[in-house]
Amino acid sequence: MFKINEKHLLVKGEKVKHLACPKNQQLFSAGQPDTIVIHYTAGRDAQSSAEYLARADVKASAHLIVSREGEVIQLVPFNTVAWHAGKSEYNGRVGYNNFSIGIEIDNAGILTPSGNEFVAWFGKRYPANEVVKAKHRNEQTERYWHTFTEVQISAVEEICQKLIERYQTIVQILGHEEIAVGRKQDPGPAFPLDKLRMRLLQERDSNEPLQSNICYVNVNRLNIRSLPDIQSDTVTEPLAYDTKLLIQQKHGNWYKVKTEIEGWVAADYVRLKE
Ligand SMILES: [Zn+2]
Known part of the structure; x- marks a missing residue:
């Protein structure tokens, strides 16, 4: 079981590692964060993505990176603003770094067919059983997407659940693709974002089921x-x-x-x- 300690750090024995990211020091304002933003790394593996995002000269970061084995690397405490959203807008509000916790999930993203395999933008090849053909919510045609692992999806769900229990200010879970439409595709159609937020937010919010919707x-x-x-x-x-x-x-x-x-x-x- 994941836990969040008094220093706003995720813990679960050996399953969570912490990597210092001293460039992020600004604390959230009162009443924040109210949103969790889900991303994929479009990277080679969790460790290399974490090391990249922690670099002083990189103008991006995230609170967590979740590996394909469901293990986690935390860069930024949950009470501190990280730089994962970039130029972002949703429901008329801009600058989602100031309002949200960013979870990066290790995943190669969009893949291109190559023989009977698929290749990522950084050159790594993936077998067909790690690929799904699907239409993105913001696009018209199908593309090939790297799948997420089951253990990874359940780790993300448990972490989101712990976050919304601990931080009562959190009321929504969004994909990066929803706050940076056209600019970002993550987490994309291979990630069950709608199901996840339905389970986590509906369950918490409806003590009594609605009679009618x-x-x-x-x-x-x-x-x-x-x-x-x-x-x-x-x-x-x-x-x-x-x-x-x-x-x-x-x-x-x-x-x-x-x-x-x-x-x-x-x-x-x-x-x-x-
Ligand atoms: Zn993203």
């Missing part, structure tokens, strides 16, 4: 926000009376809803299906 706006103008927080930005114009909303997630007294746009509304101002 449809509701209607019950006030004249209802603000729809990027996060379940009255201080957070509105994502579009207020919703009109009777707008039909699909509830996707519950958090405290907020619903995450979908209409043409996704965001959070105060639960007091909607009525569930009559």
Whole structure:
């Protein structure tokens, strides 16, 4: 079992190693982090990716790198800002380094067919049984993607679970591909991102199951926000009376809803299906 200690470090005996990354010293602001961002390394192995990201002259880093054996290298404590998101935007908010914990998963990323094998951008070859052909959420055509291992996926899930238990501020899990659309493809379609966040966030957030997942706006103008927080930005114009909303997630007294746009509304101002 992974644990998070009082120094905001992940521990699990020999399964977690720590590599100093002194370039990251800035602590998160109060109320942060609220997001976990999932990445793949597009690298050769976890150790080389960790050593690269820890370098003083590299303007990137991450909190964790998860190996294909489910072992972890931590570079940055969870109370400290790491540099994994880069230029990023989601629901009208920019600069996700300041709001998120970054988990890098060792994976070669996009592969190119070569004979009966597949080759990564850095030249390493992979057998067909480590490759999946799939369409990325941001793309129109199928490509070849390096698969993640089962032990790796379950390690990532357990780590996310420990993080959202320990840091109650965390309300969402996003892929790098969702906060840097067009610029980034990770973690890509080989990673079960939708299933993972459904299991982790739905389970935590719904103490009682929702009777219905449809509701209607019950006030004249209802603000729809990027996060379940009255201080957070509105994502579009207020919703009109009777707008039909699909509830996707519950958090405290907020619903995450979908209409043409996704965001959070105060639960007091909607009525569930009559
Ligand atoms: Zn990434």
